[in-house]
Amino acid sequence: MSRIRPRSTFRTTALAGTAVLTAALTACSGGGSGASTTAGQDGKAKPETRISVNLTGKQAKAGEPVRVTLAEGRLTQVTVTDSKGARLDGKVAADGKSWTSARKAAPGTGYTIEARDENGGTAKADFATAAPEKVNKLTLAPGKNTTVGIAQPLSIVFDHPVKNKAEVEKALKVTTSNNTEGSWGWMEDWSGKDRVDWRPKEYWKPGTKVTLNAQLNGVDSGADGGWFVRDYQTGFTIGRNQVVKVDLDNHRLKLMRDGQLVKDLPMSGGTPGGEKASWRGRTVLMSKEGTINMRSETVGLGDAYDKMVDFSMRLTWSGMYAHAAPWNAQYMGNANRSSGCIGMNDADAKWVYGEVQVGDPFEVTGEDAKGTQALNNGYGEWNLSWEDWRAKSALR
Missing domain, CATH: 2.60.40.3710 (Immunoglobulin-like)
Known part of the structure; x- marks a missing residue:
């Protein structure tokens, strides 16, 4: 063990995997190794404070809580500060013998520890964790x-x-x-x-x-x-509380707000019977992308189309949108003839685009679909029951 004399610098010593620090409580000190005493205000000899820290050196293992242990007496306060000035919160044990951080030591970070005991004695220690080989973001x-x-x-x-x-x-x-x-x-x-x-x-x-x-x-x-x-x-x-209801079989799109119908519009969904059909299910508006270039090869449909499309609202990662489709005007309200998207005339698409919010549900129903949207194809979690969704937690 090493000792810290009053008004002197401190040093730490690795001992059985811990850093051991001794702090003199008063200006009067003496004694031998591991049994040094100090004179308290009542004139009686008191043992010096000794703390140990589970992490030591400049290449300490990250991912563990910081633990400070007191050999004798009771800890009243421990402060652990990282190299950026942030503190690790923690708690002194009921018996006052130890303190444990609530958070774990981060990699590539220096830490300074200051401990105080019930008699007003203080001690300091420091360590640094090894830098990470790989960082996740x-x-x-x-x-x-x-x-x-x-x-x-x-x-x-x-x-x-x-x-x-x-x-x-x-x-x-x-x-x-x-x-x-x-x-x-x-x-x-x-x-x-x-x-x-x-x-x-x-x-x-x-x-x-x-x-x-x-x-x-x-x-x-x-x-x-x-x-x-x-x-x-x-x-x-x-x-706002609003839901877009898309009925593939009846070729209608309805905007509902607070449970009340705002507008009922004609539309044309994906051509049934193959890959051009639309997905059904409860999907979520991912983004409002305005005018974009849509190319069929990006969604596995060969060279079927290459168009600039207005008022584009993304519903899935696989390329299902709601958007303006004036070239399909003859089918709106009576047939599904798109390449998988929900098409409307220019005026209706512009109106819907202005009213919807990212995060609005699009509830797509009907038999004229190629199946239910997959969980990861955009935000497909609303197609799972609550119990099935909770089962996907790692803490269940």
Whole structure:
């Protein structure tokens, strides 16, 4: 063990895997190794304070809580500060002998520890964790401080594989302004990457404020995934209560707001009987993309079309949109003859585009479909029952 004399510098010594520090409580000290005493205010000899830290040196293992242990007496306060000035919160044990951080030590980070005991003695220590060989990052949706529709999930796509799904999920804290019930669910994203979404049990209530605090700094993704080296935070608000109902069999699109019909429009869906048919199910408006170039080869339909398309509203990753389709005007309201999208005339598509919000549900029904939208093809989680969705959590 090493000792810290009053008003002198300190040093740490590795001993059986821990750093051991001794701090003199008063200006008067003496004694031998491991049994030094100091004189307290009452004149009686008191043993010097000794603390040990489970992480030591400059290449300490990341991903573990910081534990500070006191040899004698009781700890009253421990402060652990990282090299960026952020603190690791923690708690002193009931017996006062130890303190454990609530968060884990992050890779590639230096830490300074200051401990105080019941007699006013103090001690300091420091260590640094080894730099990560690989860093994992993520992409969040929806965007921060946005207003979205009642079906919008909170979605996270990771750059690298996540094998430690339960540990990662524990670090993802969702809070809502009205205690909305919801659950995380894991899947492989359309891109092939790991993805986890948080979906409420039912559609969101308008006005709900949602916050994600992803306390990932110091969490290991697992094999081939790397470490997270920062926390993430985002928040969004739920907007109007509106649902777009698409009836493929009757070729109608209805916008419902607060349960009341706003407008009933003619449309033409995908040609039934093959790959050009539309998907059915409860999907979510992913983005409003305006005028875009749509090419059939990008969705596996050869050279069937190459068009600039107005008022484009994306519903799936596989290329299903609602949009203006004036070239199909003769079929609107009476037949499905598109290449998979929900087509409207220019005026109606413009009106719908102006009214809908990203995150609005599009509830597509009818037999003229090629099946139900897949879970990862956009936001397909609303096609699962609540119990089936909850079963996709790594903590179930």
